[in-house]
Amino acid sequence: MTRSLFGRLALYLTAIVIAIYSAFPVYWMIVSSTRAPQAMFSSTSLWPGPLTSEYYSNLLELTDYPTQFMNSLTVALVTVVVTMFFSVIIAYAVTRQRIRGKKVIVASMLYAYMFPPLLIAIPMYTFFTRIGLGDTLTSLVAAHLTMTLPLGVWFLWGFFKNMPFELEEAAMVDGCTRLGAFLRVVLPLSLPGLLTVAIFSFLLSWTDYTFALIMIGSDANKTVPVGLASMIGSFDLRWGEIMAGSTLIALPLFGAFALLSQYFIQGMSAGAVKG
Amino acid sequence: MSSKATFASFLIIGLLITLVLIAAPVVYAISLSFYTMDSFVADPDWIGLANYTRVLSTSAFWNALGNGLVYSISTIALQVIIGIGIALVLNQTFRGRNLVRGLSILPYLLPTVVIVLTFKWMVDGSIGILTRAIAALGLPPIHWFESPQAAMASSVMVSVWLWTPFVTTAFLAGLQTVPASLYEAAKVDGTNAIQRFYHITLPMLKPVLTVVVLLRAVWTFNKFDVIWLLTGGGPVGSTEHLAILSYTTAFTKFDIGGGATIATLSFLFLAISVFIYFRIFPLDEEES
Numbered sequence: 001m002t003r004s005l006f007g008r009l010a011l012y013l014t015a016i017v018i019a020i021y022s023a024f025p026v027y028w029m030i031v032s033s034t035r036a037p038q039a040m041f042s043s044t045s046l047w048p049g050p051l052t053s054e055y056y057s058n059l060l061e062l063t064d065y066p067t068q069f070m071n072s073l074t075v076a077l078v079t080v081v082v083t084m085f086f087s088v089i090i091a092y093a094v095t096r097q098r099i100r101g102k103k104v105i106v107a108s109m110l111y112a113y114m115f116p117p118l119l120i121a122i123p124m125y126t127f128f129t130r131i132g133l134g135d136t137l138t139s140l141v142a143a144h145l146t147m148t149l150p151l152g153v154w155f156l157w158g159f160f161k162n163m164p165f166e167l168e169e170a171a172m173v174d175g176c177t178r179l180g181a182f183l184r185v186v187l188p189l190s191l192p193g194l195l196t197v198a199i200f201s202f203l204l205s206w207t208d209y210t211f212a213l214i215m216i217g218s219d220a221n222k223t224v225p226v227g228l229a230s231m232i233g234s235f236d237l238r239w240g241e242i243m244a245g246s247t248l249i250a251l252p253l254f255g256a257f258a259l260l261s262q263y264f265i266q267g268m269s270a271g272a273v274k275g
Numbered sequence: 276m277s278s279k280a281t282f283a284s285f286l287i288i289g290l291l292i293t294l295v296l297i298a299a300p301v302v303y304a305i306s307l308s309f310y311t312m313d314s315f316v317a318d319p320d321w322i323g324l325a326n327y328t329r330v331l332s333t334s335a336f337w338n339a340l341g342n343g344l345v346y347s348i349s350t351i352a353l354q355v356i357i358g359i360g361i362a363l364v365l366n367q368t369f370r371g372r373n374l375v376r377g378l379s380i381l382p383y384l385l386p387t388v389v390i391v392l393t394f395k396w397m398v399d400g401s402i403g404i405l406t407r408a409i410a411a412l413g414l415p416p417i418h419w420f421e422s423p424q425a426a427m428a429s430s431v432m433v434s435v436w437l438w439t440p441f442v443t444t445a446f447l448a449g450l451q452t453v454p455a456s457l458y459e460a461a462k463v464d465g466t467n468a469i470q471r472f473y474h475i476t477l478p479m480l481k482p483v484l485t486v487v488v489l490l491r492a493v494w495t496f497n498k499f500d501v502i503w504l505l506t507g508g509g510p511v512g513s514t515e516h517l518a519i520l521s522y523t524t525a526f527t528k529f530d531i532g533g534g535a536t537i538a539t540l541s542f543l544f545l546a547i548s549v550f551i552y553f554r555i556f557p558l559d560e561e562e563s
Contacts, residue, residue, distance in 0.1 A: 026393075044407055096282070104290065118537070120304070122304055123301070149292070149293075207388075228392065229388050229392070246388070249388070253384045253386075265380070
């Protein structure tokens with residue numbers, strides 16, 4: 001298609017505006033986290049520098065940030081593993097057999113999309129406090145599963161539904177058991193779907209603030225989002241450290257996105273993502 | 276293991292997990308709304324519907340419902356308009372398109388906390404980059420959180436920025452399904468770009484739009500952290516919506532029954548709205 005010079009110019013200009021609109025805050029976060037303290041107050045330059053790593057070393061040496069980072073990582077990884085395990089099982093059972101319990105599962109997962117977070121958080125917190133597991137990472141994992149499990153089941157349900165039965169039947173004719181056919185044929189073929197579920201479960205758990213705020217009370221068990229947010233409540237605002245902390249939580253997500261962007265986009269266009 | 280036994284065990288595990296993790300908390304929350312409890316370890320006392328009559332008679336509840344509606348509707352309207360605009364531009368061919376597409380998704384990857392903190396830093400009273408830019412342009416300083424209107428506008432702005440990529444991505448995927456021949460034919464008939472958008476693009480993408488608006492509406496209405504971190508519901512309750520009201524009732528006033536009641540009512544309201552939405556915009560589903 002040919003376009004007039006004016007049209008092309010307008011197109012590139014809007015594209016640049018879109019890029020700045022979407023990326024400038026992220027850019028500014030990174031620039032601010034590396035700009036020397038005296039320049040933070042005086043410099044109006046949009047370019048990075050003068051550089052410093054002071055905020056990062058303060059954050060890692062003087063605050064609970066490393067502990068919180070490990071807490072976040074533990075919670076997110078456990079959530080991912082548990083989500084994948086159960087959503088595979090549930091989605092497979094639901095797609096491959098006509099059974100009565102099926103409707104209950106599918107309907108619950110659908111409604112779970114609409115639950116206000118407090119409708120889950122209040123009873124969960126009450127329950128875990130009463131059984132003596134309040135303020136633990138376990139309770140936080142349980143809360144995160146209420147978001148990630150419906151997502152996983154929905155997504156894999158769609159995935160398994162489109163996978164022909166013949167594949168498993170062929171494997172079973174060749175002497176595989178049902179479980180064997182599932183493990184050796186269905187799972188390997190579902191790898192893209194499984195990756196998408198893993199990515200989004202990680203994203204939901206890693207970025208969660210609401211459940212972490214409610215389920216966790218002690219500094220030692222806080223995850224990064226809650227830890228960072230509490231830095232802004234203190235009297236002197238240490239913007240450099242706050243931006244450094246923000247950059248560090250965002251970094252793994254950018255890395256994952258750069259490597260696995262097709263799965264991100266697949267999941268987002270499937271509308272599978274809560275947020 | 277036989278085929279039947281494999282299935283049976285899969286199904287039992289599935290049902291159990293669903294019951295324990297999804298159904299049980301909600302049933303527990305709803306049952307808590309019939310009790311009064313002033314701490315999380317206290318023994319609950321049955322009071323029937325008293326929590327409901329009490330909550331529904333407070334102005335705080337109706338204020339929060341109203342704020343939630345203003346917040347959700349303006350956030351959704353703006354993100355749909357901006358998201359569609361961006362999708363239309365990113366659907367054109369130009370050099371560097373993949374880079375801009377990648378960048379346009381960035382906001383969605385960031386944790387809410389990061390977005391809110393970065394926004395607060397950018398509008399910091401004396402040295403924020405936006406504050407400086409506004410001063411450099413000779414405009415009067417903006418007080419982002421001080422008046423009720425400004426606090427609501429800031430909340431909407433940040434939320435729109437955060438969720439636009441969702442609309443963009445869904446719409447961009449939808450645009451790929453519109454056959455190019457339709458546009459060619461319309462062009463031959465002498466239509467202009469705006470007519471083609473209204474008569475081809477929009478009708479073709481109506482199913483996508485219906486789902487996107489529904490999902491975004493549900494999640495925006497339920498979203499707690501953006502406003503909580505930005506304004507804490509203030510000033511004077513002007514940005515307090517049902518999620519925040521429910522949180523403060525249960526976790527700062529320790530009125531657990533009251534908090535559970537607000538959460539339940541909020542869910543009921545949402546369920547009814549979704550039901551009505553489906554009546555107005557039925558999904559023509561052939562797949563399920």
